[in-house]
Structure formats: C-alpha cells, structure tokens
Amino acid sequence: MDALTNLLDGPRARGAFLLRAVLAPPWAVRVRDEAPLTLLAPTRGTAWIDAGAGQRGPLRLAAGDVAVVRGPEPYVVADDPATEPGADVLPGGCSVAPDGTDLCDALDAGVRTWGLGAGEGRPDATSLLIGSYQLPREVGSRLLRALPRVLVLRDGELDAPLLPLLGAEVGRDLPGQDLVLDRLLDLLLVSVLRAWFARSGAAQDWYRAHGDPVVGPVLRLLHEHPAHPWTVPALAARAGVSRAALARRFAALVGEPPMAYLTARRLDLAAELLREPDLTVDAVARRVGYGSGFALSTAFKRERGVSPAAYRAERADGRHREAARSPGAPAGRR
Numbered sequence: 001m002d003a004l005t006n007l008l009d010g011p012r013a014r015g016a017f018l019l020r021a022v023l024a025p026p027w028a029v030r031v032r033d034e035a036p037l038t039l040l041a042p043t044r045g046t047a048w049i050d051a052g053a054g055q056r057g058p059l060r061l062a063a064g065d066v067a068v069v070r071g072p073e074p075y076v077v078a079d080d081p082a083t084e085p086g087a088d089v090l091p092g093g094c095s096v097a098p099d100g101t102d103l104c105d106a107l108d109a110g111v112r113t114w115g116l117g118a119g120e121g122r123p124d125a126t127s128l129l130i131g132s133y134q135l136p137r138e139v140g141s142r143l144l145r146a147l148p149r150v151l152v153l154r155d156g157e158l159d160a161p162l163l164p165l166l167g168a169e170v171g172r173d174l175p176g177q178d179l180v181l182d183r184l185l186d187l188l189l190v191s192v193l194r195a196w197f198a199r200s201g202a203a204q205d206w207y208r209a210h211g212d213p214v215v216g217p218v219l220r221l222l223h224e225h226p227a228h229p230w231t232v233p234a235l236a237a238r239a240g241v242s243r244a245a246l247a248r249r250f251a252a253l254v255g256e257p258p259m260a261y262l263t264a265r266r267l268d269l270a271a272e273l274l275r276e277p278d279l280t281v282d283a284v285a286r287r288v289g290y291g292s293g294f295a296l297s298t299a300f301k302r303e304r305g306v307s308p309a310a311y312r313a314e315r316a317d318g319r320h321r322e323a324a325r326s327p328g329a330p331a332g333r334r
Contacts, residue, residue: 008143013185014135014138016181020127022125023125024122024126026083030076031069034071037068037147039130039185041166042065043063043167044063044125049067050077061152064163066158068189068193095114133185135272137272141265141268147193166188209254214239215239218239221235262289263299266288266290266299267299269288270285270288281297281309
C-alpha cells in the first residue's frame with residue numbers, strides 16, 4: 001500500500017449529512033455543527049468561507065470549486081464577507097435564527113434541500129452542495145491531523161465528474177439512497193484530497209514523513225497497532241536503524257518524538273471510543289494500549305484537561321441539549 005493510499009484509506013461515511021442549499025443574497029450562515037470534516041461546492045454562483053483566527057482571510061468559492069473544512073470549530077459561509085449571519089447550523093444539521101428561533105421547518109425546501117431568502121428561481125442565487133461527516137472516526141484521526149483548516153481545489157483541478165453526479169443524486173428519495181450518498185461523498189473526498197496532495201507545494205510534512213523509508217513504516221505500525229506496548233528501541237529495530245537515528249528523523253519529519261505521537265494517537269482513539277455508551281473506561285483503556293482505566297484517565301486528563309468520564313458526560317449532555325432544542329428530523333434529511 002503506497003503512502004497516499006494508506007493516508008486516505010479512512011473515510012467511511014455513516015449517514016452523512018448531505019444537502020443542497022439554495023441561497024439568495026444577502027445571506028450568511030454560521031456553521032456550529034461540530035462536524036470533523038465538511039465539503040462545500042458551489043454549483044451556481046459564489047460563496048465566501050471565513051474560518052476565523054489563524055486564516056489569511058475569507059476564501060472565495062466559485063462554481064466548480066470544492067472546499068474541505070476541518071472542524072469542529074465554527075466558521076461562516078456567506079455571499080459576502082461583510083454579511084452578518086442570519087442562521088446558525090447546529091449539531092445534527094438543524095438551524096436557528098440569531099435570536100434562537102427554530103428554522104428547521106422554515107428552511108426545509110424539499111428532499112435534502114435547504115433554502116434561505118427564497119432563492120429558488122432567482123438568477124443571483126447561489127446553489128451549494130454540502131456534505132458533512134458526523135464523527136471523527138468516519139474520517140480517521142490521522143487524516144484530520146494531516147489537513148489544514150481549509151483547503152480549496154479550483155474548478156478544473158478535479159479530473160472526475162463527481163460533483164454533477166452528487167448534485168443529481170442528492171435530491172433523490174429512493175431506497176438505499178443514504179448509502180449511495182455516503183459512498184459518493186467518500187469518493188469525492190478521496191478524489192479531492194488526492195488531487196490536493198499531488199498539487200505542487202501541497203505535500204505536508206506529515207505526508208512526506210509517511211513516505212519516508214524509515215519513518216513511514218514506524219507510522220504505519222503506530223496507526224495499525226496503537227495498543228501494542230511500543231518502545232523507541234523496538235520501533236528502531238523494526239525500522240532497521242538506531243534508536244538515536246529514529247528519534248532524530250521522526251522528530252524532524254513529524255514534529256514530535258515517536259512516543260508523544262503514539263500518546264496522541266491513543267488518546268484520539270480513546271476520545272472516539274468514549275462516544276460509545278456501552279464501553280467502560282477500562283474497556284476503552286485496554287483497546288488503546290493502557291493497562292487500566294486509571295492509567296488512561298491520568299493521561300487523558302493531563303493532555304485534554306478533563307477525565308474520560310467528564311469528557312463522555314459533556315458529549316452526552318451536548319447531544320441531549322440539541323435534541324431538546326431541535327426536536328424532529330433535521331431539515332433536508334427526510
């Protein structure tokens with residue numbers, strides 16, 4: 001398996017949030033859905049993405065462009081960077097006005113279609129395809145770690161007819177349609193990222209590290225067998241180099257020592273597994289390479305500031321609050 005295949009062998013959507021938004025100016029939407037990864041693609045008109053602090057500024061999208069936005073931090077999509085948001089998108093895909101008024105029913109414009117400003121039929125409206133992965137494990141933590149906050153592939157850089165196909169399928173209401181859309185979203189994401197990584201200057205240090213003859217095999221071991229009791233000498237032996245050589249090369253290409261990387265990998269997996277209510281903290285600990293729930297709790301709290309139990313409770317409380325505030329099915333997911 002080549003380095004890029006290994007990196008991209010992760011996206012597996014499960015009931016992804018997909019819809020077509022038809023938006024008449026002036027419009028702006030603040031996205032607070034906490035999705036780990038979202039694809040945005042105008043099929044008509046233009047849109048601006050403002051991902052906030054740390055970015056060079058709002059990015060303009062035109063028809064045929066595709067943007068990939070890494071969450072879970074909020075961002076704004078608008079007809080103009082100066083337009084104030086008129087709706088907030090919440091976890092689960094439903095929306096509220098700035099004053100908290102529920103907009104799910106008001107914005108529902110048909111099967112997987114969402115409208116703001118009665119845009120259907122207006123020549124100045126923007127039509128936007130949106131696909132969001134709901135959980136980090138559907139994408140894979142290693143891929144999320146390799147991506148920037150926002151990346152854009154311009155019209156013509158994606159050599160595949162996937163956007164028209166997704167646009168045609170998103171409005172259909174047929175048996176098995178959710179499965180069809182999940183697989184189309186996976187294929188589109190992989191195609192976009194493959195083209196982006198291949199583009200000159202887009203190869204991240206992490207990607208170069210994955211293709212390195214020494215560091216690459218070590219990364220694969222850490223990702224495929226994170227629960228194994230790895231040590232630097234054991235990893236160096238598997239790579240065929242000295243302990244010091246591996247430590248230097250790994251830190252230079254990845255940006256941190258092998259054991260620090262392994263700890264982050266284990267805690268990422270633990271955070272995903274803690275979303276499963278039937279798994280005890282001890283069971284999660286064993287799956288990710290810790291000898292006990294106490295050992296996992298110590299590491300988790302040191303790195304993330306909360307215990308595994310508190311982290312799980314916060315996520316459960318958030319889901320309950322959103323369910324209470326936005327009853328019923330989200331707009332566009334019928």
